[in-house]
Amino acid sequence: MTISELKQEFIKHYGGREDDIRVFMSPGRVNLIGEHTDYCGGFVFPAAITMGTYIAARKTNDGLIKMRATDLPDYVEADITKLDDYKHLKWGNYQIGVAVELQKRGYTIVPCELLFDDTIPHGGGLSSSAAIEVATALTFATFSNEANGITEPVNMIEMALCGQGSENNYCGVNCGIMDQFASAMGKKDHVIFLDCKKLEDYKLVPLKMDGYKIVISNTNKKRSLADSKYNERRAETEEGFSELKAALPNATCLGDISLEEFEANKHLIKRDIVRQRVTHVIAEDDRVLKSIEALQNGDILEFGRLINASGDSLRDLYEVTGKELDTLVSEARKVDGTIGSRMTGAGFGGCTMSIVREDAVEAFIEQVGKAYNEIIGYPASFYVDDIGDGGHEVK
Numbered sequence: 001m002t003i004s005e006l007k008q009e010f011i012k013h014y015g016g017r018e019d020d021i022r023v024f025m026s027p028g029r030v031n032l033i034g035e036h037t038d039y040c041g042g043f044v045f046p047a048a049i050t051m052g053t054y055i056a057a058r059k060t061n062d063g064l065i066k067m068r069a070t071d072l073p074d075y076v077e078a079d080i081t082k083l084d085d086y087k088h089l090k091w092g093n094y095q096i097g098v099a100v101e102l103q104k105r106g107y108t109i110v111p112c113e114l115l116f117d118d119t120i121p122h123g124g125g126l127s128s129s130a131a132i133e134v135a136t137a138l139t140f141a142t143f144s145n146e147a148n149g150i151t152e153p154v155n156m157i158e159m160a161l162c163g164q165g166s167e168n169n170y171c172g173v174n175c176g177i178m179d180q181f182a183s184a185m186g187k188k189d190h191v192i193f194l195d196c197k198k199l200e201d202y203k204l205v206p207l208k209m210d211g212y213k214i215v216i217s218n219t220n221k222k223r224s225l226a227d228s229k230y231n232e233r234r235a236e237t238e239e240g241f242s243e244l245k246a247a248l249p250n251a252t253c254l255g256d257i258s259l260e261e262f263e264a265n266k267h268l269i270k271r272d273i274v275r276q277r278v279t280h281v282i283a284e285d286d287r288v289l290k291s292i293e294a295l296q297n298g299d300i301l302e303f304g305r306l307i308n309a310s311g312d313s314l315r316d317l318y319e320v321t322g323k324e325l326d327t328l329v330s331e332a333r334k335v336d337g338t339i340g341s342r343m344t345g346a347g348f349g350g351c352t353m354s355i356v357r358e359d360a361v362e363a364f365i366e367q368v369g370k371a372y373n374e375i376i377g378y379p380a381s382f383y384v385d386d387i388g389d390g391g392h393e394v395k
Helices: 003-014 093-104 128-147 156-170 178-185 230-244 259-268 272-296 300-316 323-333 358-376
Strands: 022-033 043-059 064-069 075-079 112-118 190-195 203-206 212-218 338-344 351-357 381-384
Touching: 003 022, 003 043, 003 112, 022 128, 022 178, 022 212, 022 272, 022 300, 022 338, 022 351, 043 128, 043 178, 043 272, 064 093, 075 093, 093 128, 093 156, 112 128, 128 156, 128 178, 156 178, 178 190, 190 272, 203 272, 212 323, 212 358, 230 259, 230 272, 259 272, 272 300, 300 323, 300 338, 300 351, 323 338, 323 351, 323 358, 351 358, 358 381
Parallel strands: 064 112
Antiparallel strands: 022 043, 043 112, 043 190, 064 075, 190 203, 212 351, 212 381, 338 351
């Protein structure tokens, strides 16, 4: 849907004229490496994609937040003085949760009409929820600043934190910060190196993919963080850290522990399954650092090897894949021209990310798609997407 079409759709629902409709956008993300490390205070390496959430928005003065989506029948009206009353919503709770987080930070929630248009597949592991949250936060914060005569640009790191806060505090999903941060702070043709303990110290690393493309493969198996074992994995890593901390008292999280320190102390972790989970996190942090070094040296093949090692660890040690994701990865690696493939996102369904030689992309989609359909019984979807910018107002 074009911006002009989105505005016309807005008018169909809310009436009025086009000249007072604003459009805000925030993207989904693909994490190249560094999975299930963000909530452990570790390293991640995500990039914003061009698919995202678009919001057509208009200020009103009736004390209500009114929300619709282009692809859903739901209609929500929320009283801005009673925002704690909407946690039960099936659709709209993430957005209202963002408004609550902004209020905590001193923002004024301005009544408005909103129409959401999502170009990210929902439940696909490309952070459609983070895109919704950051786009919503940017919309509300922009309107708040204007109402209060504030001319400085919206603080996008704060918008990412509001999105995370919505999931943690309003929706009960114990997610980390990576998805929202990538959605808020992405830059075209760059990957974000983020130490999740020090958000302000993030680095933008140029991604030179000469002769290669990122191919995203969607299992089309829907998954929800709230319904998955995501919170269980987080609890297991916290258990492991509490045991390691006995020997490493200065560590504040697993992200503070080096691979060498872990090897010397891993015997302190009592349960084998917990040791497995922590082994993945510690080694994954190390792989992120080695990936940055490989890209800076122009060694795309080494980067692919590290991607494969990450995928194997997520399958065998962290156990967040499943038949669908495993099938996509194993079939992708059989294609001549694939240098690395792994699941991306929380797992339990969703998407894989593969680095594929440009002249092999068409064969990749045909070969992997055929095999997946035969093994799983329904088709996968494929996207060859570019690395785009983070949240912004569409002028």
